Amino acid sequence: MKYVGLMDCNNFFVSCERLFRPDLQNKPTLVLSSNDGCVVARSQEIKDMGIPMGVPYFKVKDIIKDSKTAVFSSNFSLYRDLSARVYDSLSEQVPTVEQYSIDESFFYLNADSNTDVEREALSIKNKIERQTGIPVSIGVASNKTLAKLASKFAKKDKGVFVLDTEKLQKLALEVPLYDIWGIGINLNKSLQSNNIANVADYLALDVAVVRKLYGVVGERLWLELSGKLINKVCRKKTIKQSITHSRSFNKAIFTKSVIEDALSYHTRMAAEDLRSVNLVATGVKIFIMPSRHGDYVLQGLSANIIFDTPTDDTFAMLDNINKVLNGIYKASVPYKKAGITLFGLIDKSSLQNKLFNNTVDKNILLNTLDNLNKKFGKDFIKIGDRQKSKMWQTKADKLSPAYTTRWSDIPIVSA
DNA sequence: TCTGGGGTCCTAGGACCC
């Protein structure tokens, strides 16, 4: 019998910060999104205070003022590094692992009729925690949808939960559909209006009706909720479909040259990512947008460029971008965010090298730049972005040290 | 005053063709 497990790090960003700040154990701790905008990770103490996920920081500043809450800006190099450690630990223990997000992985757990699945999962959990110091929960069921659900119960329980058919039958009447992976605000509204409130209601529908009302997505969901394995766990690292780099500005920007500068910066960063995984892009989308909350919501625009040949060349990308920006930029709009998405990604080695072109020289140049930036910091050599003004740079006032990825920040232990 | 960033997948509808 094949079981699907979901391993989920508890309050992941908070756990990462606490790993190097043991004094924060059991103290209210939270992590902010970039630009210190929203609360994106909360310790149990913060959750108990009723502070919801994703709330803007300025709205809760007053609430946490008296509680001596530790507040951090997002420290992604730290989180990525610890995420890799957790992944490695899990991979050592089970045959097939699919990393789903920075803090979650699906895996197969092989078992025969004699296996104590719960004990097996508990042993995996304990080993990960011992090896990495990051607390995790594990949900186990017959497919991903149910494993996700199981992991929710795992968190409320002892950190491990096996959702079998019997338990599911009991729970189906209690679990609201909004708690199911893949059901968001809109789908939920639509279900509500048809008086379908919980998993049991949904499963009581005929699958053909589900297909008609909620499309293939709804149908797949129905099949998985009824126990079938539709969405397989797959280890192979599929090639990314797109790479995005974008940031909000710390205040509204009207000036075109500043936006150009930001777009150049994002292009450089995204192209560097692209080269680091040996891919080339077919095209790039650039987008500029005002605040999501003001009067200009609909003034955001984007434009696509298709390259002559798929490329990973920062220079070739930059050549096009400013031309396209002219077509979408409006002087009257208070822009709050800009970014680019590289799309149509393909393996660089599968790209036929044209004879008599100069890509070899370019490759050497770009690789050298990448290596220098890797060694001396990401802004050591800039292409395109002048960064004369810091107008569009983001805020990260409460950043913790790069404990695991920068020599000067490595903690020193003294006895 | 202050509201993240990076993804995937699906679908409706336009463009185009015969």
Place this chain on the structure above:
DNA sequence: TCTGGGGTCCTAGGACCC
């Protein structure tokens, strides 16, 4: 004056996720 229908492909935008 009168101007089809059906198929495919593509893309922008929606929905959802962490």
